[in-house]
Amino acid sequence: MTRYIVHRAIQNFFLLWLGTLIAFTIYQMAPGGPIQFLDDDPTATAADINRLTRSYGLDRSISVQYFTWLTGEDWTPNNPTWRSGRCISNPNKCGRGIIRLDFGRSFFFKGESVIDVIVERMPATFTLAFASLIISVLGGVPLGIYAALNRGRLPDHIVRVSTVLVNTVPHWWLGLLLLIVLGGFLGLVPLSGMQTIGDGSLLDRLHHLILPATVGAIGGWIGFSRILRFEMLEVLNQDYVRTARAKGLAERTVVWRHVLRNAIMPFVTGLSGIFLLALSGSVLFETVFSWPGMGRLFITSVNARDFPVMMALFVIGGFLGILGLLMVDILYGFIDPRVKYDTAK
């Protein structure tokens, strides 16, 4: 088990590194840069642009920029090829590199530490993602069970058709629509934000949370009901279920003790997958609902070409993804003793 985890960790670490390399390259290839926005400002001349480019270290080659992002610039030769202008004029401002857990400083937020910028927005994102997850489990699981038990009958069709229908429209668009109808016309939910200015009580926060979380849950809701229906049907056809029934066990006991327990396995994987999905979906939902989380930060930093923040979000997202999947693996071991990790025969 331990060996397996170590093995996987190393493998994933390598993947993450590869990911950063690719992401960094792609970001750098995108047109524009952090100081592109001075281009149409008649009060900032070419001299200003050059000075800032030097100060931010954006005049260095991309490979040097990546290398210093990864390993820091404080130990590199003290010259403009290796160090940013900031670092040369004030050694305290030298980056220490991601390998020493220094995510650097934001360009857009004028020198704020990237990690502070992100941590400030984490609670909002996690609140929304968890709320969505809970709603999708509460909605999706019963639906899946219900559909499986009524397989081929009307309720099953209704569930299937309606989930397909809901899936044909982008969920963020649905969210926008609901926002305009429920918030704009009917005034039932607030139009934006996480709390009313000057309020912020639990009730107020729940009121702001309900619509974004519900819309965010649609994906999981559909996903869960499908997975569960499929797995339930598979298990229902197993011999031991027939045996259980033949034994004369109550249908309820059969379903709960024998079918559901076995059908739930893949569901656990799905769960973490959905959570990751909720995190990445946050980019859209947070934008639509003006939710002050990491997703919106991501949009802001992409628009502003704020490389340090983009990269940090990427690394954190990737890390959480890997961690989530690893946890699932381990959970399997507990839920289903048949699963063995050691590859030794």
Place this chain on the structure above:
Amino acid sequence: MKKIIYLKRLPLITALLILAMALITACGAAATQEPAPAVQEEPEAEPTEEQAQPAEEEAAEEAAEAEEAAEAEEVAEAEEVAEAEEVAEAEEATEEATVEEEATEEAAVDDQEIITEVVEESEAAQTVARGGTTVVSDEDVSTPRSRYGGEYRDVDTSDAVSFHRYQTIDSGSSAYQGMVWSGGLLRLDENTLDYIPHMAESYSISEDNLTFTFYLRQNMKWSDGEPITAWDFKWTYDQFSNPENEYPRLSQIDFVTSYEALDDYTIEIKIDEIYAPALAQVSAMVTPYPKHIWENLDWGDPETNPEINSPSVVSGPYKLAEWKRDQFAIFEANENWWYKGRPNIDRWTIEIVPDQDIAYQKMKSGESDTGPITPENLEEARRLENITVYEWWPAASIWHYVGLNMREGFPTHDINVRHGLSYAIDKQLLTDEVMLGQAKRICSIYPETSWAYNPDVPCYEYDPDQAIEAFAKAGYTFQDGQMLDENGEQLTLKLLYGPNTSQTLELIAVSVQDYLADVGIAVEVQALEWASFLEATSTDDPDWDMYLGGWRSTIDPHIMFTIWSEESIPDLNSVAYVNKDVEAIFEEAGRTYDTDFRREKYQEIQSIIAEEAPYIFLFYRKSRSGQNNRIMGIEPTALGIGWNQEDWYIEKEKTD
């Protein structure tokens, strides 16, 4: 066993996830919202230059007449060009041009329509102060306001980045900074657009016009009760003028040779040579920071200097009470504000909303007191019972154009092609249809609201026949509805616009495409996300023939110089316009304070540029703002409505 195989795929799935994220990131750019405009203009948006008193007949004159014959404007020309000094027209380094639109636009709304015509007024912007004169304020700044109370709920689509004026250039930050920092030794008079004393009680200009001395008001206090002195100004200047401190507009102070505090209340600024907008620029460049608080902190590092993101001691009308990033900011009245005491409204909140539509909905439902008004929802807004729409023609308006690539190798390099394109588009109809009456035509580089405006330039009224004739001169033949070049190929042009989220720009692009189709020209339209658009239009190696652009005009016409100088290719001068004569005339106009002479020069420039048609000039826009009826005391002028924000008050009976 099956499960294990499944598990083994997990790393692959992880890798795919990571890749997908990277791709989403890359594409994300395309799908995202319009960024805040790159440049903001301060005077309009900022509450720092509020002011209610029409101090138009400046004390300037009294002082001046005794000394020289000089008080009024015309005198200057007769005398020495060099010593005449013009107070009025100067404008502000920071209030520059902007290529943007909706985002900058103040919203607007309402049932009773309040429109301010400023065309005549800007004519007045030319009071001349002369070298050797002293100007003293006659404004009463000590009588307090009297309508205290209430809360104003503002909305904005972009949050501030920081309260550090010398690090930011975005409009969101500028709005926040205006709440807490008082800047400006002088300010623009809201009626005459003259520069009048503000934080300085008086100022004088030396005989040679190169030394400016400002005498500060002695009653000004920081919010902690400490006096605001010349040393605060001097200290602030020393900080941002240090190249290591990353002030983005450092080049704007190149002409300043020294900035000194002579005593607690006297500031002396020297410049290297006569420069027309000098007075405006030297008086506006320092927004003092409290030296007694900031002195021991790092000027630019928010990690060690908490004052940058949560200033505890301020000079503006409001103090920051709470700021939650991407959510809201709450400001509370500063009891120690120097300008007529505390503002009327107790609490000022700014909520961040995702887009203009939501902002409008919030205003409509009464959740906020203000909201943006697009030409499309203007009619509805005027009918809203709880909302008043204020409208005005701003002194610094945004104008739009189609830039034509003048580089060799592009069809638009040929002046006849540029003329043909100008004739082929019905610019009047386009303006009416797209802007729904919320804009007027512009024919050269200054709108009608500028004092340098030249009404007598070629305007290329819509005339398809003349267009075809012009193309014929360039060697094209119009045949079977197609404009063919010498090789018999149809003329095809590429038009760029950005940001791709702008509906207004999309409408313009499609109209241009339609009009040019009528004369047989194929137009390929490409919409880009903002940063990509900036890069595409600021490259030495462009792949486009035309792009849609916009500038915010400036009160002093001279600031436009950079856009037309060869040095600014390809950044500001994206079309690569090169005319050394124009540059020489600009130089000449900038080296004097003689307004009449300058006007003549700028008019000459307008004629030359209109004739050469580097742009197809489209229109300049009216500004609008919607305000809840409970907000009283709003008086739109050419400076907009923000200039007297501290005098606004809340009608108690109507409070909901």
